[in-house]
Amino acid sequence: xxxxxxxxxxxxxxxxxxxxxxxxxxxxxxxxxxxxxxxxxxxxxxxxxxxxxxxxxxxxxxxxxxxxxxxxxxxxxxxxxxxxxxxxxxxxxxxxxxxxxxxxxxxxxxxxxxxxxxxxxxxxxxxxxxxxxxxxxxxxxxxxxxxxxxxxxxxxxxxxxxxxxxxxxxxxxxxxxxxxxxxxxxxxxxxxxxxxxxxxxxxxxxxxxxxxxxxxxxxxxxxxxxxxxxxxxxxxxxxxxxxxxxxxxxxxxxxxxxxxxxxxxxxxxxxxxxxxxxxxxxxxxxxxxxxxxxxxxxxxxxxxxxxxxxxxxxxxxxxxxxxxxxxxxxxxxxxxxxxxxxxxxxxxxxxxxxxxxxxxxxxxxxxxxxxxxxxxxxxxxxxxxxxxxxxxxxxxxxxxxxxxxxxxxxxxxxxxxxxxxxxxxxxxxxxxxxxxxxxxxxxxxxxxxxxxxxxxxxxxxxxxxxxxxxxxxxxxxxxxxxxxxxxxxxxxxxxxxxxxxxxxxxxxxxxxxxxxxxxxxxxxxxxxxxxxxxxxxxxxxxxxxxxxxxxxxxxxxxxxxxxxxxxxxxxxxxxxxxxxxxxxxxxxxxxxxxxxxxxxxxxxxxxxxxxxxxxxxxxxxxxxxxxxxxxxxxxxxxxxxxxxxxxxxxxxxxxxxxxxxxxxxxxxxxxxxxxxxxxxxxxxxxxxxxxxxxxxxxxxxxxxxxxxxxxxxxxxxxxxxxxxxxxxxxxxxxxxxxxxxxxxxxxxxxxxxxxxxxxxxxxxxxxxxxxxxxxxxxxxxxxxxxxxxxxxxxxxxxxxxxxxxxxxxxxxxxx
Numbered sequence: 001x002x003x004x005x006x007x008x009x010x011x012x013x014x015x016x017x018x019x020x021x022x023x024x025x026x027x028x029x030x031x032x033x034x035x036x037x038x039x040x041x042x043x044x045x046x047x048x049x050x051x052x053x054x055x056x057x058x059x060x061x062x063x064x065x066x067x068x069x070x071x072x073x074x075x076x077x078x079x080x081x082x083x084x085x086x087x088x089x090x091x092x093x094x095x096x097x098x099x100x101x102x103x104x105x106x107x108x109x110x111x112x113x114x115x116x117x118x119x120x121x122x123x124x125x126x127x128x129x130x131x132x133x134x135x136x137x138x139x140x141x142x143x144x145x146x147x148x149x150x151x152x153x154x155x156x157x158x159x160x161x162x163x164x165x166x167x168x169x170x171x172x173x174x175x176x177x178x179x180x181x182x183x184x185x186x187x188x189x190x191x192x193x194x195x196x197x198x199x200x201x202x203x204x205x206x207x208x209x210x211x212x213x214x215x216x217x218x219x220x221x222x223x224x225x226x227x228x229x230x231x232x233x234x235x236x237x238x239x240x241x242x243x244x245x246x247x248x249x250x251x252x253x254x255x256x257x258x259x260x261x262x263x264x265x266x267x268x269x270x271x272x273x274x275x276x277x278x279x280x281x282x283x284x285x286x287x288x289x290x291x292x293x294x295x296x297x298x299x300x301x302x303x304x305x306x307x308x309x310x311x312x313x314x315x316x317x318x319x320x321x322x323x324x325x326x327x328x329x330x331x332x333x334x335x336x337x338x339x340x341x342x343x344x345x346x347x348x349x350x351x352x353x354x355x356x357x358x359x360x361x362x363x364x365x366x367x368x369x370x371x372x373x374x375x376x377x378x379x380x381x382x383x384x385x386x387x388x389x390x391x392x393x394x395x396x397x398x399x400x401x402x403x404x405x406x407x408x409x410x411x412x413x414x415x416x417x418x419x420x421x422x423x424x425x426x427x428x429x430x431x432x433x434x435x436x437x438x439x440x441x442x443x444x445x446x447x448x449x450x451x452x453x454x455x456x457x458x459x460x461x462x463x464x465x466x467x468x469x470x471x472x473x474x475x476x477x478x479x480x481x482x483x484x485x486x487x488x489x490x491x492x493x494x495x496x497x498x499x500x501x502x503x504x505x506x507x508x509x510x511x512x513x514x515x516x517x518x519x520x521x522x523x524x525x526x527x528x529x530x531x532x533x534x535x536x537x538x539x540x541x542x543x544x545x546x547x548x549x550x551x552x553x554x555x556x557x558x559x560x561x562x563x564x565x566x567x568x569x570x571x572x573x574x575x576x577x578x579x580x581x582x583x584x585x586x587x588x589x590x591x592x593x594x595x596x597x598x599x600x601x602x603x604x605x606x607x608x609x610x611x612x613x614x615x616x617x618x619x620x621x622x623x624x625x626x627x628x629x630x631x632x633x634x635x636x637x638x639x640x641x642x643x644x645x646x647x648x649x650x651x652x653x654x655x656x657x658x659x660x661x662x663x664x665x666x667x668x669x670x671x672x673x674x675x676x677x678x679x680x681x682x683x684x685x686x687x688x689x690x691x692x693x694x695x696x697x698x699x700x701x702x703x704x705x706x707x708x709x710x711x712x713x714x715x716x717x718x719x720x721x722x723x724x725x726x727x728x729x730x731x732x733x734x735x736x737x738x739x740x741x742x743x744x745x746x747x748x749x750x751x752x753x754x755x756x757x758x759x760x761x762x763x764x765x766x767x768x769x770x771x772x773x774x775x776x777x778x779x780x781x782x783x784x785x786x787x788x789x790x791x792x793x794x795x796x797x798x799x800x801x802x803x804x805x806x807x808x809x810x811x812x813x814x815x
Contacts, residue, residue, distance in 0.1 A: 060316035062288055062522075064324060074320055075285045077312045083192035084199075085313045088179040090207045094253075095194060096178055098218035101246040104138040107178070112139040112168035113161050139164040142181045146306045184309065187217065188224025192309070201229060203269040211257060212264040215243040229268050237266070281377040282331070283369040284322045287384050288521045292318060295525075295534050315528030321521055326356055326366035326600075326633060333628045334368045341621050345612040352625055353382035354604040355500050355519070356633070359508045359596060362517030362539055364501075387478050387497035388605060392449045393583030393592040394492040396559060397474060397506045398466040399458045400446060405551040408460045411443040411558050412679040412687075414660035415456040418736060421486070422711040429455050429491065432584065438718030439658040439704070446558045447566030449582060451491055458490040466490075473544040474506040475518055492583060503594050504603040508541075510559070510579070511596035513552040513643065515541035550682035553645045555579075557680065560642070563595070570623045571595050573631055575639030582620055588613050593622040598640040600633065602626055645682075653686040654678050658694065658704055658718075662687040666694035666702040671721060671743060695725055698745050709733045 062074040088096070100107045106114050114137050136144070143163045171177055187197035197217050198206040209217065219239035220227050229236035241262055248258040281289070289311055296307035310316065333339050340352060349371070356366045369381030380386070403409050417440040419427035429451040436452065445453030458466060466489035470476040479488075480495045487493040501519055509516035518539055525534035545551040559579035562568045567582040571593065580595025590607040591614065606622040607614060654676050656663040663676040675694070681687075697703040705725030708716065711733035719738035729735075 060311055060314055060318060062285060062318045062320050064320045064322045066324065071319075074322065074324075075281060077289065083183075083309055083313065084195040085183055085193065086195040086206055088175055088182075090205075091179070091182060091194060092207065092209055092214055094211045094247075095206065095209060095214040095218060096182070097252040098214050098243050098247055099138065099178065099182065099221075101250050101252055102218055102243045103141070103221070105246070105250055107138050108174055110137060112164035112166075113137060136160075137164065138181050139168055139177055142177060142184065143167060145181075145184050145186070145303070147301065147303050184306065185221050186224060187220045188228055189230075192305070199271045201268055201270075203271050210261075210264075211253065212240065212244075212261040212266060215247065215261060216240040216266060219243045229266070230270070233268070240266075280374050280379075282327065283367050283374065283381055283383070284320065284327055284364075284521070286369070286378050286381055287364070287367055288318060288320050289378065290381075290384070291521045292316075292525055292534065299534065316533075317526040319523045319525075321358075321363035321365065321523060323365040329632045330354060330356065330366045330368045330629055331374075333625065333632070334371050335373050337371065339625060339628050340371060340606070341617055343615065343617075345608060345610075348608065348610060348612070350606060350608050350612075350614065350621075351382055352604065352606045352622070353386070353500050354602065354625060354629065355383045355504045356600050356602045356629070357504055357508070357519055359511035359517070359601045360515075361541070362505065362508055362519050363523075364504075364519055364521050365600070367501075367521075382605065382609075383500040385499065386605075386609075387494075387499055388590045388607065389494055389497045389585045390492040390503055390592055390594075391583030391585040391590060392451070392454070392492060393503065393581045393594045393603075394470075394494075394498070395446070395449075395454045395490065396510060396555060396581050396594075397503075398470055398489045398492075399454050399461060400442070400558060401510065401545075401551065401555050402465060402469040403457050403461045404554050405545045405547055406461065406465070407547075409442050409457055410660075410679075410681065410685050411441070411446075411554055411561075412655050412660055412677075412681070413442050414439050414656075414658060415442070415445070415453055416440070416708060416716075416730075417445065417450055417452050418708065418716045419710060419712075419714055420452060420455045420459060425712070427710070427712050427714055429487075436714065436716045438716045438722075439706075441657060441660065443558060443561055446581070447561050449562075449567050449584075454490040455486055458486055463489045469544075470506070474509060474516060476502055476506065478502060491586065493586060500603050500605050503592070504601050507594050507596055507601045507603065509544050510552070510555050511601050512541060514543050514545035514548040516544045517541045549645070549649060550685070553650065554682070556642050559595075567620070568593065568595065568623060570619045570627050571630070573597065573627075573634050576634050576637070577640065577642045578630075579642070580626075582623060584620070588616075590614075591617070591620050591622040593620060593626045595626055595630070597630065597634065598642055599637060600630070602630055604629075649683060650680050651683055651686060652678055653681045655687050656691040656694065658706075659691045660687065661689050661691040661693075664690050664694065666696055667691050669696065669700060669702040670694060671698075671701045671703060692727065697723065701745070703743060706730070708736045710736055713737065715739050 060077045062077065063071045064074045066072050104114065106116075117137070140160050143160055147163075168174075168177065183193040183195075185194075186192055187194075187200070189200050191197045191200040194217060195206045197220065198204055198209055198213075201217070202209065202213055206217075216229065216236060216239075219236070219242065222239070226232060227236045227239045244253070244258050244261050247253045248255065253261070292311050293304065293307045296302045296310060297304060300307075302310065311318075334352065334354070340350070343350065351370050353369050354367070355364060357364045367381070367383050369379075369383045369385075400409075404411075409415075417431070417437040419429065419436070421428045431451050432449070437450075440450060440453055442453065442457070444450075463484050463486055467479065467484045471479055476498065478494070478496050478498050482495045483489065488495065505517070505519035508519070518536075520536045520539050522534075523536050524532050527533050556579055559581055560577060562582070563571050563578045563580055568578075568580045571578050571580055576597050576599075578595060578597050580593055583590070583592030583594070589611055590605065592603070592605050594601075594603045596602070604622040604626040606620075606625065654663055655661065655678075656667045657675045657677050658667070658670075667676050668674040693704050693706055694702045695705045704718070704722040705727045706722040707724045707727065707729040708719070708722070709729050709731035713734065714736045715738060716736045717739065719736050719742070720740050721743050722738075723742065724735070
């Protein structure tokens, strides 16, 4: 019996163990499978740095194309970081061996990852019982420096391991890996790479370093600040001896070499080398460098420091879009202070910036980021880096163009120039001149830059639609969700503002008949091996309008009128069509002009860096600068007009200036004179509905049957010609008032002549007049109705008109 019990117990234990084993095996398989999926879906897509074709051995060169189609050198670049590339042939063997000895002693044995060190580092991370050494190989450190990924996480470490394995496999040469590492690693005191480190600490090229100096340089990378030999010579010396000891223990140097190197007195000496001795880069070169660095980070996943090194020292060929004639013209204008107002605030003068680009492809032809002669490279470029409120210059982009495209308005639509909202007891918005005209066409509202008109239109469009058009169609990236409101979208009061470049980019859609192009400063970037690593050659225009057959032509008419009869008159160019929009911010700190011709789009900003307010300046200095540049650029160009719509697509039609509808006879009989005008309409937009706003009020004269209400007391100029009639009131609150009351024809009674039997000399009137000639006495046979008076009407015996005049007399008496 006992044996049977033991046998059953053994079977049960075995069954349990087998079950646990199978569960563990299954769990392990699931975990491995999950890890493999994680590697394939999360880690591996980020593992390829694609640097096999990259080299950082040569200066990069920016090219441009001249007027004959020949490529010319615009600028040879030198690194703005303190970095110089050096080939491994010029790096002492002792320095290479020192790095391997202290950083990665099995460097030539592993394939990018030292699994023994990695396991040790992982164990030490879980159970901190070891010495605290790291597990990163030289290859892993190179990856880390190329990506600037310092995230402390398992994912980062796994990604780093996979990138190191991939990099070693693609490069296939350990010496190349080590060469890259020694040229990119940081050594403190803004010294990148061994060449710069040698000059920084010993004032000599790396090729001249001896063993002791090589060991010191190799030891700095662990903690450049703590081992800075100028500040902490004892720490630096101690670290140097650790490196030398590792080199001796691993057989790179002999005992005697070790002893001699340890006993050597190191002579630290900061670099006395002068600067590059070259003139500053142009604003265009600055822009190209910044654009390429940003695109390498965004498209290739490079770190900022690696991308900058690649641009300045990677042997790249960069093909710029600059037109040197345009660039030189802009620089000439902006270096001449007489082209700008002579004003200042606390000794600081206002600045200005401008971009000119080709609207057909978005290629930037010229840029200036400030006034005066440029004195340094890679300085603030106000055209590409400064965000300022664009004021009314954004209205065509955010409000008028999308509203036209959605069929909400035409240039001949009419809205009321009066406040739209009660903003905590204040009527909003206000116009710059603090006046409200009343019924206003979109054409006139845009020409005069009337704020209320823009807000009325945006109310129809909605701020969200305006925001979506800017961000989804025109490539604006500086906007925030707080900008989905009336002040930002209708008046340009953006949270952060917009750059001159963004504005110019947006205007390409207007200048190129709805075809939007992203603004670019280069067409392509080719590496040292002839491979294209960045390209903008596919930067094709995209149509942003739903109705390109009509919207662009309407917009052109609106903005051409701004230059012909509105706030942009100074921008006119003889023989060349010009369209544009001025901009002034509410706080008067920024002045803009965004304009275009059949040849170029140009956008100009003027204001203080420190946000001082500008005095009243007339004309707008942004328009002045724009005109100074653009007139020069068009001097040798043939006269040219904007494209016209296809024949039959647009037709002339009449409309009422107060309603925008088809006019009737009462529109022509307005007390102010005829209110009928002719517009150029798309064939489907010709007004069909007849005006119901004008009504005959007095004999032969019409007024506006228009009652406008607002919560606050508001004066509107054309209210003088309005009366409360049959039409429904618009708005809520009290009736708006007129500065001069309401129109009333004044009736003047004709005095009865006195009866006289003999001629008499007339008595002089109370006011000086020319004496009348003697009259023959007559006796009137019937009473006469009043004759014509100021603003009155011709008297008549018609019963209806008599009743009408009696009513007028009664109203005048009551008032």
